[in-house]
Amino acid sequence: xxxxxxxxxxxxxxxxxxxxxxxxxxxxxxxxxxxxxxxxxxxxxxxxxxxxxxxxxxxxxxxxxxxxxxxxxxxxxxxxxxxxxxxxxxxxxxxxxxxxxxxxxxxxxxxxxxxxxxxxxxxxxxxxxxxxxxxxxxxxxxxxxxxxxxxxxxxxxxxxxxxxxxxxxxxxxxxxxxxxxxxxxxxxxxxxxxxxxxxxxxxxxxxxxxxxxxxxxxxxxxxxxxxxxxxxxxxxxxxxxxxxxxxxxxxxxxxxxxxxxxxxxxxxxxxxxxxxxxxxxxxxxxxxxxxxxxxxxxxxxxxxxxxxxxxxxxxxxxxxxxxxxxxxxxxxxxxxx
Amino acid sequence: xxxxxxxxxxxxxxxxxxxxxxxxxxxxxxxxxxxxxxxxxxxxxxxxxxxxxxxxxxxxxxxxxxxxxxxxxxxxxxxxxxxxxxxxxxxxxxxxxxxxxxxxxxxxxxxxxxxxxxxxxxxxxxxxxxxxxxxxxxxxxxxxxxxxxxxxxxxxxxxxxxxxxxxxxxxxxxxxxxxxxxxxxxxxxxxxxxxxxxxxxxxxxxxxxxxxxxxxxxxxxxxxxxxxxxxxxxxxxxxxxxxxxxxxxxxxxxxxxxxxxxxxxxxxxxxxxxxxxxxxxxxxxxxxxxxxxxxxxxxxxxxxxxxxxxxxxxxxxxxxxxxxxxxxxxxxxxxxx
Numbered sequence: 001x002x003x004x005x006x007x008x009x010x011x012x013x014x015x016x017x018x019x020x021x022x023x024x025x026x027x028x029x030x031x032x033x034x035x036x037x038x039x040x041x042x043x044x045x046x047x048x049x050x051x052x053x054x055x056x057x058x059x060x061x062x063x064x065x066x067x068x069x070x071x072x073x074x075x076x077x078x079x080x081x082x083x084x085x086x087x088x089x090x091x092x093x094x095x096x097x098x099x100x101x102x103x104x105x106x107x108x109x110x111x112x113x114x115x116x117x118x119x120x121x122x123x124x125x126x127x128x129x130x131x132x133x134x135x136x137x138x139x140x141x142x143x144x145x146x147x148x149x150x151x152x153x154x155x156x157x158x159x160x161x162x163x164x165x166x167x168x169x170x171x172x173x174x175x176x177x178x179x180x181x182x183x184x185x186x187x188x189x190x191x192x193x194x195x196x197x198x199x200x201x202x203x204x205x206x207x208x209x210x211x212x213x214x215x216x217x218x219x220x221x222x223x224x225x226x227x228x229x230x231x232x233x234x235x236x237x238x239x240x241x242x243x244x245x246x247x248x249x250x251x252x253x254x255x256x257x258x259x260x261x262x263x264x265x266x267x268x269x270x271x272x273x274x275x276x277x278x279x280x281x282x283x284x285x286x287x288x289x290x291x292x293x294x295x296x297x298x299x300x301x302x303x304x305x306x307x308x309x310x311x312x313x314x315x316x317x318x319x320x321x322x323x324x325x326x327x328x329x330x331x332x333x334x335x336x337x
Numbered sequence: 338x339x340x341x342x343x344x345x346x347x348x349x350x351x352x353x354x355x356x357x358x359x360x361x362x363x364x365x366x367x368x369x370x371x372x373x374x375x376x377x378x379x380x381x382x383x384x385x386x387x388x389x390x391x392x393x394x395x396x397x398x399x400x401x402x403x404x405x406x407x408x409x410x411x412x413x414x415x416x417x418x419x420x421x422x423x424x425x426x427x428x429x430x431x432x433x434x435x436x437x438x439x440x441x442x443x444x445x446x447x448x449x450x451x452x453x454x455x456x457x458x459x460x461x462x463x464x465x466x467x468x469x470x471x472x473x474x475x476x477x478x479x480x481x482x483x484x485x486x487x488x489x490x491x492x493x494x495x496x497x498x499x500x501x502x503x504x505x506x507x508x509x510x511x512x513x514x515x516x517x518x519x520x521x522x523x524x525x526x527x528x529x530x531x532x533x534x535x536x537x538x539x540x541x542x543x544x545x546x547x548x549x550x551x552x553x554x555x556x557x558x559x560x561x562x563x564x565x566x567x568x569x570x571x572x573x574x575x576x577x578x579x580x581x582x583x584x585x586x587x588x589x590x591x592x593x594x595x596x597x598x599x600x601x602x603x604x605x606x607x608x609x610x611x612x613x614x615x616x617x618x619x620x621x622x623x624x625x626x627x628x629x630x631x632x633x634x635x636x637x638x639x640x641x642x643x644x645x646x647x648x649x650x651x652x653x654x655x656x657x658x659x660x661x662x663x664x665x666x667x668x669x670x671x672x673x674x
Contacts, residue, residue: 270511
């Protein structure tokens with residue numbers, strides 16, 4: 001009897017159901033690597049993060065992910081053979097079909113890195129990769145501010161600026177995998193020629209986090225402010241809410257430029273919902289000021305701006321979703337063999 | 338043996354194949370109505386056109402189409418029961434699923450006209466409608482400058498300006514059926530607030546045919562030109578080719594503004610091919626000057642500008658394609674009943 005039970009229990013383990021297992025989500029940022037372990041319903045069981053300083057090559061990142069996964073499995077008491085899939089968002093142009101990171105413009109500087117193969121080789125499970133902003137859009141679409149919305153744009157404004165476009169319920173990535181690269185957009189008030197590739201684009205140099213900081217410092221020397229010179233973009237926006245007039249002026253200028261970009265994208269895509277994400281993009285002062293500019297133009301139709309619901313977790317939760325889909329697809333493929 | 342052959346041949350005639358029959362293509366313009374009769378391989382058998390002056394209501398247009406179709410059938414000696422489908426391009430926002438022209442901003446001023454039902458009722462055959470710029474894009478994709486290209490933008494510049502976007506081989510129309518309405522785009526050099534809806538947009542008022550004419554007249558009074566004051570946009574571009582410096586200055590300005598719009602669209606859509614159509618857009622001087630501006634920005638990647646191959650026929654040939662697809666789809670539906 002005891003022997004039989006033991007045998008049954010063993011047999012169940014040999015045929016795992018789709019609910020039985022875990023996936024790993026990876027958010028590769030310019031300065032930080034973040035990992036999550038989630039069960040097959042998407043509930044996060046454990047998290048881990050690390051600085052990527054000193055390990056910016058692909059092999060170093062894979063080693064870091066490998067070590068992070070070990071920590072996650074220990075933390076959640078999950079055996080390694082319960083892992084079903086892994087998915088990663090990478091900060092650059094990513095060929096989703098081939099599983100290759102074509103180029104990253106920020107800290108990593110990768111060129112043609114076969115990240116999907118590297119992950120599959122490291123863990124022996126199916127892997128998927130996508131651009132980090134697209135992954136964040138997938139997250140917001142699955143469990144965030146755009147849940148149930150078929151067409152929307154996720155606008156990430158942090159150090160830089162990028163858009164993840166979802167059309168007909170699917171990420172729209174463009175023929176060269178770089179749709180939504182709006183940091184180069186030419187709107188009223190920008191220098192009237194595009195920046196060279198690799199350098200910050202015209203729009204980005206005005207309303208990316210670094211651009212806002214630079215504008216603050218440029219004007220701080222000439223105009224009066226009781227605030228410090230070395231503020232970050234979000235601190236400048238905090239200053240605007242507290243009544244500092246220089247900070248308010250920079251907020252209004254940033255909002256106007258952002259409104260141009262959103263308006264132009266809405267003309268091309270006829271898409272009414274924009275989700276504002278990223279450290280700078282999520283600041284309520286920027287969202288409110290941008291909404292006020294767009295409302296003055298309201299005859300053009302109803303544009304809806306909403307902050308990201310998932311915040312700094314958008315990429316990680318999108319990667320959970322991507323890993324779940326990857327696990328599921330491969331399971332079906334396996335069944336059909 | 339002979340009898341058998343005859344019987345086979347008769348049997349074939351009783352069950353018409355897709356090659357057996359004709360479709361009607363309709364191009365509803367602001368000032369002209371153009372019709373074509375095409376066989377099921379898409380070869381045009383007859384054409385007809387008429388001014389729409391005095392018959393701008395929907396009923397008047399339907400009557401005009403009815404009379405045109407009679408002419409076409411007579412002209413090609415085709416019996417009326419050989420008609421399999423009709424398709425029309427309309428100059429406005431068009432709900433393709435419901436078959437309704439939601440709004441036209443130019444001469445017709447239609448609101449919520451159920452054009453597909455009106456056509457089906459008038460002719461007793463399946464009908465389809467779409468926005469005229471989308472229909473032109475379908476034409477260029479099927480038999481023109483974008484043949485075999487899955488992702489491209491058809492830019493129509495005539496009196497106004499509009500874009501027909503094709504993504505993954507399908508027209509992309511947007512959630513409110515008005516994707517590509519770039520006449521309102523805000524780029525460097527335009528007034529920094531959008532125009533009210535219904536009025537010409539910022540971009541349109543600069544590089545639509547009327548805008549170019551207005552700019553010519555404004556500057557003609559102040560600057561020297563040996564050319565007449567009452568030139569059309571294409572005549573102004575002809576003047577630029579002939580060496581008139583005011584005309585050249587206006588050409589360069591138009592090309593620069595157009596380059597901004599194309600560049601911004603390419604950032605959003607990551608789409609390398611732009612087909613220039615419409616009377617103004619097809620002028621070789623504008624295409625060449627715009628290409629020169631974009632080439633200065635070439636680090637951003639290879640944008641290809643090409644003139645429409647179908648020219649003034651783009652809409653009509655796109656409507657032929659739409660009618661053929663409509664006839665085909667309904668045939669399959671009939672078989673499944």
